[in-house]
Amino acid sequence: MRDLKTLCLAGAAGLALASTASAQNIAPGAPGAAPTWSTAAKTGAGASYEAYVDGQYHDGGRTGAVSKVWFSVADGMLTETMYGLIHEAQIKALRFAVATPTGVAVEGTDTSHRTEYLHVDAQGRPLSPAYKVTTTDKAGRFEIEKRIFTDPDRNALVLRVTVKALKGDVTPYLLLEPHVANTGIDDRGEAANTALYAHEGGAHLILRPSEAFARASVGFVGVSDGLTDLKDGRLDRAYASTGDTAGNIMLTGALPRIRPGQSLSRDFVIGFGDSRQAAESAADGALSTGLDEVLARYNGEGERVGWEDYVASLTELPRIAEQATDGGKLAYASALMLKVQEDRTHAGALIASLSNPWGDTVDASKPSTGYKAVWPRDFYQVAMAMAALGDRETPLAAFHYLPQVQVSASTPGNTGATGWFLQKTEVDGTLEWAAVQLDQTAMPIMLGYRLWNMGWMSDADMADMYRRMIKPAADFLVDGGKIGLLWNDAAIRPPFTQQERWEEQQGYSPSTTAAVIAGLTSAAEMAREAGDRSGAARYRETADAYAKGVEGTMFTTRGDFGDGRYYVRITQNQDPNDKAPIGASNGQIAPAEDRVVDGGFLELVRYGVRKADDPYIVATLPEYDDQSLEHLYRVRYDFGPEGDKTPGWRRYGVDGYGEDAVTGANYGVGGQMSPGQRGRVWPFFTGERGHYELARASVNGTPSPADIAAIRQTYVRGMERFANDGLMLSEQVWDGVGDPTENNYVLGQNNDSATPLAWTHAEYLKLLRSLADGKVWDRYEPVERRYAR
Numbered sequence: 092m093r094d095l096k097t098l099c100l101a102g103a104a105g106l107a108l109a110s111t112a113s114a115q116n117i118a119p120g121a122p123g124a125a126p127t128w129s130t131a132a133k134t135g136a137g138a139s140y141e142a143y144v145d146g147q148y149h150d151g152g153r154t155g156a157v158s159k160v161w162f163s164v165a166d167g168m169l170t171e172t173m174y175g176l177i178h179e180a181q182i183k184a185l186r187f188a189v190a191t192p193t194g195v196a197v198e199g200t201d202t203s204h205r206t207e208y209l210h211v212d213a214q215g216r217p218l219s220p221a222y223k224v225t226t227t228d229k230a231g232r233f234e235i236e237k238r239i240f241t242d243p244d245r246n247a248l249v250l251r252v253t254v255k256a257l258k259g260d261v262t263p264y265l266l267l268e269p270h271v272a273n274t275g276i277d278d279r280g281e282a283a284n285t286a287l288y289a290h291e292g293g294a295h296l297i298l299r300p301s302e303a304f305a306r307a308s309v310g311f312v313g314v315s316d317g318l319t320d321l322k323d324g325r326l327d328r329a330y331a332s333t334g335d336t337a338g339n340i341m342l343t344g345a346l347p348r349i350r351p352g353q354s355l356s357r358d359f360v361i362g363f364g365d366s367r368q369a370a371e372s373a374a375d376g377a378l379s380t381g382l383d384e385v386l387a388r389y390n391g392e393g394e395r396v397g398w399e400d401y402v403a404s405l406t407e408l409p410r411i412a413e414q415a416t417d418g419g420k421l422a423y424a425s426a427l428m429l430k431v432q433e434d435r436t437h438a439g440a441l442i443a444s445l446s447n448p449w450g451d452t453v454d455a456s457k458p459s460t461g462y463k464a465v466w467p468r469d470f471y472q473v474a475m476a477m478a479a480l481g482d483r484e485t486p487l488a489a490f491h492y493l494p495q496v497q498v499s500a501s502t503p504g505n506t507g508a509t510g511w512f513l514q515k516t517e518v519d520g521t522l523e524w525a526a527v528q529l530d531q532t533a534m535p536i537m538l539g540y541r542l543w544n545m546g547w548m549s550d551a552d553m554a555d556m557y558r559r560m561i562k563p564a565a566d567f568l569v570d571g572g573k574i575g576l577l578w579n580d581a582a583i584r585p586p587f588t589q590q591e592r593w594e595e596q597q598g599y600s601p602s603t604t605a606a607v608i609a610g611l612t613s614a615a616e617m618a619r620e621a622g623d624r625s626g627a628a629r630y631r632e633t634a635d636a637y638a639k640g641v642e643g644t645m646f647t648t649r650g651d652f653g654d655g656r657y658y659v660r661i662t663q664n665q666d667p668n669d670k671a672p673i674g675a676s677n678g679q680i681a682p683a684e685d686r687v688v689d690g691g692f693l694e695l696v697r698y699g700v701r702k703a704d705d706p707y708i709v710a711t712l713p714e715y716d717d718q719s720l721e722h723l724y725r726v727r728y729d730f731g732p733e734g735d736k737t738p739g740w741r742r743y744g745v746d747g748y749g750e751d752a753v754t755g756a757n758y759g760v761g762g763q764m765s766p767g768q769r770g771r772v773w774p775f776f777t778g779e780r781g782h783y784e785l786a787r788a789s790v791n792g793t794p795s796p797a798d799i800a801a802i803r804q805t806y807v808r809g810m811e812r813f814a815n816d817g818l819m820l821s822e823q824v825w826d827g828v829g830d831p832t833e834n835n836y837v838l839g840q841n842n843d844s845a846t847p848l849a850w851t852h853a854e855y856l857k858l859l860r861s862l863a864d865g866k867v868w869d870r871y872e873p874v875e876r877r878y879a880r
Contacts, residue, residue: 118330120314122338126275128450128459129171129184133846134206134817135164136445137220138431139243139389140398146488147438153396159435160241160248160363163445164817167204167226169239171270171450174246174294174363176518177434177442178463181296181363183270183455185250188317190262190324191232197318198235202226206817208424209238210390210398216412216423217818219390219398220431233261233349240389242380243397246363247373249382254346255354264326265344265359266318267298275455277337282307282330287342288367295370299378301358304344309333317343339455358382401430406481411859414799416808422859424818425852426480429473432849437495439488440518443469444845448822449750449757451843460517462845465496467512468592469850471534475541476853479860479868483547490542493535494560495520498576507575508583510563514594525577527589530603532564533610537698537871540613544872554621562626565614568607569633586637591661592691593742595676598663599644602691608634609698612874631877638700638878640665642707645692650685652720657711658692659684660743677747678764688714688726689743690776693783697867699875703787720744722752728772728826730812730839737809737839738780739772739824746770750842752829757843771823771842774813778854781806782867789866799862807862810855813839820855821846 138161144152161173172182186198196202205225208217221240228234238251254263269289271278280289284307287298308329310316318341320326326345333340349355360382362374377385391397402408408426412419434440447453447461474489496513498505503522511532515524539561542548548556571583581589586607591600611634618627647667649655659667662684663674675681692711695701701708716727724744729736742748746769749758753767781802788798814820821841825831836842861868 116331117334118308118310118315118332118340120311121333121336122276123311123316124313124339126183126270126312126339126455128180128270128447128453128455128461130165130451130843131444131446131448131461131845132815132821132841132843133163133165133170133446133819134204134815135220135222135224135239135819136428136431136847137162137222137240138435139241140219140391140401140430141243141435142396143438143484143488146484146491148435154243156244157435158241158243158246160246161431161445162239162241162248164206164222164224164239166199167202167206167224168198169237169250171445171447172248172361173445173463174296176436177432177440177445178273178460178517179294180273181269181271181294182361183268183275185265185267187235187254188264188266188321189228189233189235189254190264190321192259193230193232195321195324196228196230196232198226201230202228202235206815208818209240209386214418216419217427218402218423220427221386221389222817228257232256232258233263235263240386242373242377242385243389244380245373245376246369247377248361248363249377249385250359250361251356251382252359253354253356254349256349256351259351260348262348263346263355264317264321265304265346267342267344268312269296269340269342270455271296273458275339278340279333279337280309280340280342281332282309282342282344287344288370289340289342290367291337293365294363295365295367296361296363297367297370297374298342298344298359298361299374300344301378305347306345308343309340310343312339312341316341398427402426404482407860407863408480411479411856411863414803414807414859414862415811416803417811421811421814421818421820422856425820425856428819428847428852429477429849429856430482430485432473432847433485434518437492437518439485439490439492440465441470441473441489441849442518443850444822444848446845446847448845449759449843452757452760460523462848464523465516465518466514467493467496467531467534468528471538472850472853472857474538475869476856478541478545478547479857486538486542487547490535490538490548490556497535497560497564499563502576505576507580508567508572510567511583512564514590522577525579526594527574527579527581527583528591528594528603529568529585529588530592530606532567533606536561536564536610536614537606540617540871543617550620553617557617557621557623561614561617562623565611565618565626565630568611568614569629596661596663596674598661598673599665600661600691601641601645601658602694604637604641604645605691605694605698605700608638608700608878609871609874611637612877613871616873634877641695641700646707647685650714651683652686652688652724653714653717654710657688657714658707660687660689660691677758677770678766678768679745679747682745686724687744688724690715690726690740690779693779696783696786697779697869699870699872700878702790702879703783704790715740722769722828737812738777738805739774739809739813739826739839740776740780741772741826742770749823749844750829750834755830755833769828771826771844773823773851774810774820775848775851775854777806777809777813778851778858781858782861782869785861786867786870793865799865802862807855807858810851810858813841815841815846819847820851822848822851
């Protein structure tokens with residue numbers, strides 16, 4: 092192997108030559124093909140563990156400098172890789188094309204794949220999000236192993252790659268597709284045998300190989316890129332630079348030919364920075380440290396502080412993992428995934444998913460966060476799951492982060508009501524979507540109450556946050572108000588919500604109302620402690636009124652399904668029996684309110700607003716579970732053989748948030764909705780039902796061991812079966828309706844929806860904690876005491 096200093100000097104010289112390349116060395120064809128993102132079906136996601144410094148992220152703590160790099164894995168390839176803020180993608184994909192005597196094979200298209208964890212305990216439970224990803228040529232000609240992790244002390248990503256020729260000669264080509272600065276249209280690049288470089292504005296990346304490439308090129312995708320050139324099996328044209336033009340580019344590095352039975356190993360380090368020099372320094376620093384040592388630091392082996400230390404800090408994880416049926420593997424992976432999906436600039440900023448749903452048809456010509464953003468509802472689920480693990484630091488950081496996404500008089504552009512929480516924001520608080528969802532205003536209150544009630548937040552801190560954040564939120568849940576932000580000028584009158592938890596409908600929603608009642612009841616407890624007696628009385632009185640009106644507003648007695656008696660998903664007026672239509676969304680029809688059932692009514696039980704054996708709750712279960720309904724209206728789908736079924740549920744009947752069941756096309760291609768779109772089964776509903784069954788088993792006292800065992804075998808094991816081979820839990824899984832051949836979907840396994848979905852991992856962990864405790868983790872004692880009598 093060449094001396095590192097020599098390699099770096101050669102790389103600098105090569106890039107200097109590239110920057111002054113002659114016209115014939117400049118790639119033609121700008122701007123290249125229209126760019127998209129990658130599939131959201133991730134089998135892995137990772138970032139380094141960084142310790143807080145006084146509840147914030149700063150250099151100089153126990154883990155040293157803060158690394159701000161995240162990566163994802165899908166189809167056996169490195170996919171979206173972020174640097175800076177957690178949503179700021181810099182890479183679309185890194186994959187290999189392999190020239191063989193019988194043609195060129197490309198990872199993802201022509202290979203199968205397997206994802207494993209590099210660092211596990213004696214029980215096989217993952218201790219860090221470092222991965223071994225193996226792709227195998229479907230024709231049996233080669234195998235590629237990639238070991239992927241980040242440098243915890245630098246903004247750098249490491250890939251340790253071994254290519255093995257199984258049948259015939261093979262020549263591998265590394266294909267790096269930058270999408271610098273979170274778009275794929277304005278990148279410029281340079282290629283030399285010792286480095287591949289891309290940049291846009293103030294964002295830069297450089298890939299260093301441990302040994303020089305045999306040949307290198309940069310080109311515009313679909314015209315002059317390496318993969319296009321390789322159609323004849325050879326890299327005939329090598330371009331050193333994109334020159335003064337920008338576009339959708341690909342960087343290519345050729346590796347030496349490998350003979351049958353032989354293998355070739357190479358290391359690649361990608362450095363990121365706000366300048367070329369910074370990116371080079373990050374990559375060269377990782378190589379200089381030694382990649383074995385970088386991995387040891389990432390893992391936290393021995394005296395080093397890393398992921399092992401975070402896992403060890405989760406005091407409840409070993410106990411709750413005993414409730415798993417897979418030996419605890421998914422529990423440990425879920426704990427890692429929740430912490431991975433936190434921004435490393437804004438402590439406590441918990442995103443929904445490190446993915447962009449159906450990303451391979453999502454336009455990348457403009458920035459897109461996808462699910463790499465803050466929704467207070469998903470945020471609450473994750474923070475509560477981390478608390479369930481015994482993580483005392485992250486939920487507190489999360490709670491103290493929340494004022495950044497609460498509407499106040501100082502919110503840019505706000506001319507209306509204050510106190511409510513923004514629908515969707517970037518982690519720095521930048522507004523994306525501005526609808527009012529009352530559950531997203533209630534849940535921060537609920538989180539604050541739990542942290543205070545558990546003794547994790549002091550009385551003084553609670554009183555301060557009550558004045559700053561909780562009281563304005565509770566006042567909004569009582570009074571509502573006229574909104575004045577972006578397009579939104581609606582007048583909100585709680586408990587009527589502008590959008591419920593699926594962000595598509597206005598009206599009276601059981602799930603939203605359950606959260607609002609729990610939020611106001613929790614606020615009353617904190618108001619009393621903070622000395623606001625009048626506020627406490629007002630919040631209790633309003634919660635009482637909302638609770639009294641639940642059944643009359645949201646329970647139909649003349650519905651079209653079953654015996655006609657059940658909770659509807661939502662109603663836009665206060666008469667659930669008038670068969671008024673609700674809104675159309677996602678390309679679907681506008682059905683009558685009584686022809687759409689969902690599981691939102693179970694949230695009334697979860698939070699303590701109603702008992703599990705409440706007659707209205709029990710009356711709704713048959714319609715929710717009815718598998719004889721036609722597919723448009725049917726919600727429940729069971730997977731597996733008779734006698735060993737895994738139950739699953741869609742969000743609601745008439746859900747169109749998913750692939751087209753007729754054509755197989757992705758959701759919303761080109762921004763256009765189609766009537767064939769169909770939302771599939773969401774795994775976290777299996778967890779929600781498990782929570783309900785635990786509450787039902789607890790109605791007359793402590794649940795029996797037999798009750799706990801039955802819930803474990805049906806609902807815990809069911810969620811574990813939904814995980815993919817990288818132990819990622821998705822937003823949706825394939826339900827068998829329609830033709831899956833275009834996408835090669837497997838029944839009960841993830842489609843191209845957001846994966847890993849933090850909410851799903853959170854629900855699984857909370858179910859384990861609930862079973863370990865013998866009571867529902869999300870149940871609020873003051874709510875239960877007041878209403879579930």
